[in-house]
Amino acid sequence: MWILISLAVVCLTSGFEFDVRMPNVKPQERDTYLCKQIKMGELTEYITKFRPHAKAATAHHMLLYSCIEPGSDEEVWDCGEMMQRKSTHYNKAPVCQSGSKIIYAWAMNAGDLKLPNDVSFAVGGNTESKYLVLQVHYKSVEKFLSGKYGDNSGIIIEASPVPTNHLAGVYLMGTGGEIKPHSITYMETACLYKEPENVVMYPFAYRVHAHTHGRVVSGYRIRNGIWTEIGRMDPRQEEMFYNISSPRMTIKRGDVLAARCTMENLDNDKTVRIGMTQDDEMCNFYIMYYLNANQKLSSDNCWTPGPPNYYWNFPAADAVPESASTHPKTKQHYSSN
Template sequence: MDLTVGYISLCVVFGIVSVITQDVDHKVYNLTIRMPNVISPRPDALVCHGIKLDPEETYVVSYIPHASADVAHHMMVFGCILPASHEPSWLCNENHEDFETEVCGKGEKQVVFAWALDAPSFQFPDGVGLRLSGTTGVNYIVIQLHYKHIFPPGRTDNSGVTLQMTRERQPKQAGFYVIGTHGYIPPKQRAFTMETACKYENEYPIYPIGYRTHSHNLGVVTSGYRIRDGTWIEIGRMSPQLPETFYNVTNHVEVRPGDVLAARCTMNSVKRTHNTHIGPTNADEMCNFYVLYYTYWKPNLQAQFCFRNAQDFHWNDYFENIPDTASSLVGIKGVDKVRKMFDLHPPLAPSSRLWHDTM
């Protein structure tokens, strides 16, 4: 998006300066939120910083990340009614047994953006925007950085994100549907699958336009599908070891009430000697498939979640016609890096139950 800056203002929040630039002609403005020169006090530190939004209804139309994979495992951008703290920054999700807390101080946190592995900027299609402020309950933006290492004395960080926004109501509202698993990955597994699926039960249809995969060190490939009347259509398939941006969907489909959304993460734990549990630290794992969609539904949206226990839930118990490519790297650009990382040369023999010679 070509922006010609009309004016610049400074918004002081929690004692921190956030930069807002306005494009008068196109009615688009930039809200840049950066960490206030924070430190990482330990490996795997999760640090948050919040900013209060203008109360008028707005729509995010583009995201520009300002972060490096050398510094952070990932960055999450959440919407909150209230932040968990009004300090300039705070350690959030410190309680690893309950890592859904300490980002927002009231109500559920809403997904606004997610970034990892030097993913590039992302722009919604024309006429699509993520609604914030107004009556949405998203009164604050909180950015959360998951830092890799403890910082040496004197080092600080100001990573963050620029949200390109407009106050013009968009005809199509964007939302997130997050599919994932609980559970653990046993050690010495070359292709352990974690599977999940839920029936879509909202009264309105959605139209996926992007997807993002997220795992830590064991994730080889993650795939997502819409299932209708026994027919599987791929929404997306990507290795979480590649830049974790929102990629264009493989197929443009409608998801309507009664359809099923499903995802599989294929994990390689050959180098591990113990169970690796789903959790927030880099030594743990995650199995997430984010569906970014638009809908013509006018009321406010909430992020939706579908999580299953990987030890108890298996596609074979519920579905037929499972795609042979669900654990395949075929067709994914940049997979030589992934194959080298997991020593996948040569691929598994055709007799393998999960990975085929097409991988």
């Protein structure tokens, strides 16, 4: 059992649960990103479920990172690394000093996430996950300006001391770039899976993220020129982890992982760029996967510069499914211009 100050630990029949929450913070500037760190124990524990404790009216989104070393020793710090301004209330530092990995993401009142049987995130002990760091993006701060109200958004985590045969991870795909005025723009990324033959990735869930201009975010595995959908969603829906479109999919050496964000900027006279504020955009496709317990990926992210400097340009790009920019429910197709 962990001995952690400021953590509430509750024993369950098959393990225990603990809270990772903001300590009644009162951000004073809009688009503030705050981080809170907790140190893991000397024994390895295995996370099997995430239960968010947050409301979209307060927290725009939350990310949970594992780190070898946290970005700060302070209880809470400003961790909006891409933000140019300096917070007047919190010291600025990165999310992690070393070993940064995303293990969970939440937005838009998404529900709980339970991992498949015999799959977990290993933390503490002899793993590289020595700390967990919760990052919360406060898009709007009006409710905190009077000083009367604070926020304790966070995550309730269920874990067990019992090892699983498979360990989970999150593979993040994203782009930089910009969206021109009066346009529909495709923001695209793709990377070759270069792991050894025996390191097979098993995706089981996906999540998308964009701001106000996102209409469709889709992800694919390309094998021998054939595109197989991992997931496709309107980012204006609940930003939870959904089951993948193609159950029992595998990712093997030589496959290409590709993602596209279809962005609509038809009624705007300004160029919109990728960034950290509510006036900027984001293009992210998350793949939650598992490997055999004794394996790990050499790289868990894929980034490209995005438009106008990058678009898909590889042999299989001529066979992109039309569904890549088709809304999964309304079936509306968005053609770039």
